[in-house]
Amino acid sequence: MKESAPAAQPWIPTLExxxxxxxxxxxxxxxxxxxxxxxxxQTIARVNAAIAKVGYVPNRAARNLASRRxxxxxxxxxxRTAEFFADPYFAEVIQGAAMYASSTEYSxxxxxxSEKDPEKTHQxxxxxxxxxxxxxxxxSGSSTYRELARTLPVVFGVRPPGEMGDEIHIVDVDxxxxxxxGTQHLVDRGRTRIATITGPLDTFAGRERxxxxxxxxxxxxxxxxxxxxxxxxxxxxxAAARRLIAADAPFDAVFIASAQMASGAMGVLKExxxxxxxxVAVATVDNNVFSTGTTxxxxxxxxxxxxxxxxxxxxIVRLIKGEHIGIQxxxxxDLVERESTAI
Amino acid sequence: MKESAPAAQPWIPTLExxxxxxxxxxxxxxxxxxxxxxxxxQTIARVNAAIAKVGYVPNRAARNLASRRxxxxxxxxxxRTAEFFADPYFAEVIQGAAMYASSTEYSxxxxxxSEKDPEKTHQxxxxxxxxxxxxxxxxSGSSTYRELARTLPVVFGVRPPGEMGDEIHIVDVDxxxxxxxGTQHLVDRGRTRIATITGPLDTFAGRERxxxxxxxxxxxxxxxxxxxxxxxxxxxxxAAARRLIAADAPFDAVFIASAQMASGAMGVLKExxxxxxxxVAVATVDNNVFSTGTTxxxxxxxxxxxxxxxxxxxxIVRLIKGEHIGIQxxxxxDLVERESTAI
DNA sequence: CTGAAAGCGCTTACAG
DNA sequence: CTGAAAGCGCTTACAG
Numbered sequence: 001m002k003e004s005a006p007a008a009q010p011w012i013p014t015l016e017x018x019x020x021x022x023x024x025x026x027x028x029x030x031x032x033x034x035x036x037x038x039x040x041x042q043t044i045a046r047v048n049a050a051i052a053k054v055g056y057v058p059n060r061a062a063r064n065l066a067s068r069r070x071x072x073x074x075x076x077x078x079x080r081t082a083e084f085f086a087d088p089y090f091a092e093v094i095q096g097a098a099m100y101a102s103s104t105e106y107s108x109x110x111x112x113x114s115e116k117d118p119e120k121t122h123q124x125x126x127x128x129x130x131x132x133x134x135x136x137x138x139x140s141g142s143s144t145y146r147e148l149a150r151t152l153p154v155v156f157g158v159r160p161p162g163e164m165g166d167e168i169h170i171v172d173v174d175x176x177x178x179x180x181x182g183t184q185h186l187v188d189r190g191r192t193r194i195a196t197i198t199g200p201l202d203t204f205a206g207r208e209r210x211x212x213x214x215x216x217x218x219x220x221x222x223x224x225x226x227x228x229x230x231x232x233x234x235x236x237x238x239a240a241a242r243r244l245i246a247a248d249a250p251f252d253a254v255f256i257a258s259a260q261m262a263s264g265a266m267g268v269l270k271e272x273x274x275x276x277x278x279x280v281a282v283a284t285v286d287n288n289v290f291s292t293g294t295t296x297x298x299x300x301x302x303x304x305x306x307x308x309x310x311x312x313x314x315x316i317v318r319l320i321k322g323e324h325i326g327i328q329x330x331x332x333x334d335l336v337e338r339e340s341t342a343i
Numbered sequence: 344m345k346e347s348a349p350a351a352q353p354w355i356p357t358l359e360x361x362x363x364x365x366x367x368x369x370x371x372x373x374x375x376x377x378x379x380x381x382x383x384x385q386t387i388a389r390v391n392a393a394i395a396k397v398g399y400v401p402n403r404a405a406r407n408l409a410s411r412r413x414x415x416x417x418x419x420x421x422x423r424t425a426e427f428f429a430d431p432y433f434a435e436v437i438q439g440a441a442m443y444a445s446s447t448e449y450s451x452x453x454x455x456x457s458e459k460d461p462e463k464t465h466q467x468x469x470x471x472x473x474x475x476x477x478x479x480x481x482x483s484g485s486s487t488y489r490e491l492a493r494t495l496p497v498v499f500g501v502r503p504p505g506e507m508g509d510e511i512h513i514v515d516v517d518x519x520x521x522x523x524x525g526t527q528h529l530v531d532r533g534r535t536r537i538a539t540i541t542g543p544l545d546t547f548a549g550r551e552r553x554x555x556x557x558x559x560x561x562x563x564x565x566x567x568x569x570x571x572x573x574x575x576x577x578x579x580x581x582a583a584a585r586r587l588i589a590a591d592a593p594f595d596a597v598f599i600a601s602a603q604m605a606s607g608a609m610g611v612l613k614e615x616x617x618x619x620x621x622x623v624a625v626a627t628v629d630n631n632v633f634s635t636g637t638t639x640x641x642x643x644x645x646x647x648x649x650x651x652x653x654x655x656x657x658x659i660v661r662l663i664k665g666e667h668i669g670i671q672x673x674x675x676x677d678l679v680e681r682e683s684t685a686i
Numbered sequence: 687c688t689g690a691a692a693g694c695g696c697t698t699a700c701a702g
Numbered sequence: 703c704t705g706a707a708a709g710c711g712c713t714t715a716c717a718g
Contacts, residue, residue: 012471015712025689030713038687057470061413062711064404065694072452077441082649085438086632088431094453095428098420102455109415109452110437112445127400128355234636260632263606267638270613289429289603293577295610306425358696368705373697381703405695408710688718697710702703 013054021050033058073101073316074111074130076121076145078137081112087232087260088288089305090136093157096309097134104317106131118144126151132316135160153319155312159204169319171312171329175205178301179212181335182283183255185299187216189341191253191281193225197240197265199257201229209257209285225251230261234290237261241268253281253341259290259300266294282340296339303333356397365393376401416444416659417454417473419464419488421480424455430575430603431631432648433479436500439652440477447660449474461487469494475659478503496662498655502547512662514655514672518548521644522555524678525626526598528642530563532684534596534624538569540583540608542600552600552628568594573604577633580604584611596624596684602633602643609637625683639682646676 019029024043031039032047050056064070075094078084085091094110101108109130113121125133125148132153135145146160149167156170186194196213199206210227217224226249228240237256244251245268256262262284266276274280276296284291287302308331318325362372367386374382375390393399407413418437421427428434437453444451452473456464468476468491475496478488489503492510499513529537539556542549553570560567569592571583580599587594588611599605605627609619617623619639627634630645651674661668 012469026712027689027691027714028687031688034713040687043687055466055470057466057472059408059470059711060472061404061407062694063713065402065408065696066711066713068694068713070404081438081442085434086431088429088434091428091431091434095424098453098455099424101453102457107452107454109450110441110444111450112441114445123398123400127398127402129400129403234632235640238636238638260636264636264638267609267613270610271638289577293581293603293607295581295607295614297578369696370698370705370707371703374704377697383703386703402695405710406697408712409695409697411697411710689716690718691716692714694713695710698708700705700707702705 013056015056015058018047018050018054018056021053022046068128069320070129070131071106072109072130073106073313073320074109074125074133076133076135076137077110077112079113079115084137088290089258089286092288092305093136093309093312096306096311097313098309099306100310100313104313106313106317108313122148131320134312134316153316155316155319157308157312166327169315169325169327169329171308171315171331173303173308173331173333175208176212176215178285178303178333179209179255179257180216181212181333182285182299182301183213183216184220185335185337185341186253186255186281186283187220187222189253189281189343192222193249193251194222194253194255195224195226195228195244195249195251196254197228197230197237197244197256197261199229199261200231206257213255225249225253230257232258232260234260234264237264238268239264241265245269245272245274251280253283256282256284259284259286259288259298262298262300263290263294266298276340277342287336291336291338294340296342299338299341300336301333302336304331307331356399358399358401361390361393361397361399364396365389411471412663413472413474414449415452415473416449416656416663417452417468417476419476419478419480420453420455422456422458427480431633432601432629435631435648436479436652436655439649439654440656441652442649443653443656447656449656449660451656465491474663477655477659496659498659498662500651500655509670512658512668512670512672514651514658514674516646516651516674516676518551519555519558521628521646521676522552522598522600523559524676525628525642525644526556526559527563528678528680528684529596529598529624529626530559530565532596532624532686535565536568536592536594537565537596537598538567538571538587538592538594539597540571540573540580540587540599540604542573542575542604544572549600556598568592568596573600575601575603577603577607580607581611582607584608588612588615588617594623596626599625599627602627602629602631602641605641605643606633606637609641619683620685627683630679634679634681637683639685642681642684643679644676645679647674650674 015026019026029047032044098108136157198210226244226247228243230236230240276282283299285301287300291298291300358369362369372390375387441451479500541553569587569590571586573579573583619625626642628644630643634641634643
């Protein structure tokens, strides 16, 4: 089945050739390419002209070998890839990171962590095959990434288990504030019996969002009108909505901790003859197809998830360059009002 | 803001050290690592022991430079990344490709194509920085990727504009068959007034799915009960459903060309007092959160999208290795029956 | 500001 | 089956 040859490589210009064309040494050509300040304007122009003429692109392998950098950042993906990619949240973070990367010299590689043999993955990372790693998800309880962070720049997009130490860099959103924003909006709309569908309460984000809902009610002098736990999926949201209704504590609004859950919950509300927003106002979190695609579309807290991905990438690049930066970066958010909370 | 140093690199073992430890030359150690057949069992064992002992991982840059391969495959992402990643379909293809890649020596890099300066991206690709490229999307009308395919192994996940030439390798699903499968199921359920919400009709897939719906009706001796065009989004599906209802041609079933559109359409059906499946049976395409998260869950044609991504990766690897393979790979599909078409 | 030279860590004909 | 040697295409002190 083998063919003669994998398509004869066409002509690929080399640094030396560019240098010759520009009438300089390859050292100088290299300096121009790498933006060294110690080169004449004129030389720069000549080299750039030569580069443009032959369409020169540096050979990454050679460059990386010589400079001992890889210009590569790994995005770590848990082995349960199907679940991971099913959540548009992660896709959006990846999108933001990839977009930011494209504006830099770094490229983003998807690296799936073997859960049976995490050591293999970690060795790959530690052995100089990437300049840094981005962690979006991890088996809670595992602290392997924390260890990795001691020998390699690592940026977390979720809070790793255990205490925050100085060695951890995290880019996150203020989940408590997000829930306050969404819930307060329901209060401002005059709703007084506000329920919630929470995220998984064994996650930090899930608990924080619930706390935001609860504290907002207390501050407004309102009693909670019910709380059910969901799992961030539409089906989970639908199930939680059913339990909420079955509990028979009347509610005129519900803060749902994710748009995916909200989209599932909407169908259940309708089935039970509850009109949105007339009977029940709905506010949620995440501005994506799940919040725009329902009827009516949902008021939501936009967490700027793509911006979070970009911020993670920006942070890892700065860490790689050896900059000294803060432990935590918070990504801003805002409320997007739609029909589901119209008066 | 600069710090002293980017964290002293810890000890990274080198091939030479592994070789010394095993008592062989680095040539031999290299052969063991690369699975050359011309090495003694004993030598292999000794080298592997040394590798395990020091936790050796080959330096990719050196390896790539010496072997003139990159072990990297680029997944091309259009510059409108937000739209691209919003569709779970693409995320699922990426997932499958990444998963397959992790079982090989290849790594998958996300490469965003600059649309203002596509030449820049293409030069990067052509200049030996990747071994192959995967194309999931492209501006129709552009034939640049076809040109690229003449100098670099390229696998398409969508049909490029223009004629299929021998130089094009494509991994796809039979969209016509998918629509036949879904529509025939509605016919088998005894529905006789079957409408459709199509995908964008300026795409090959959109037209093929519509043709499948239409031909199935003809074969069953049924008249079409209406057809509206959607755009693969929930909002687009909702709008199409509204038009379908407004057209006032009664229908008792609808084949919707994507689950995203179906999820939007479901809300509109309910609003209009149409019960699913009692009044209207719904069959769709894509087995993801959009088909499982609605109430009731949707009967759908599972296109095995992750398998498609894996097949794309498998195909590019074979092409890179110089194997002679067929122009087209079709990924199988199957029908998943759920409540939306229950009798 | 520029160049000659060494070296990054591997692979791979070439001999044996 | 194994080793010595050359070389992959860059970067980067080191001199000047």
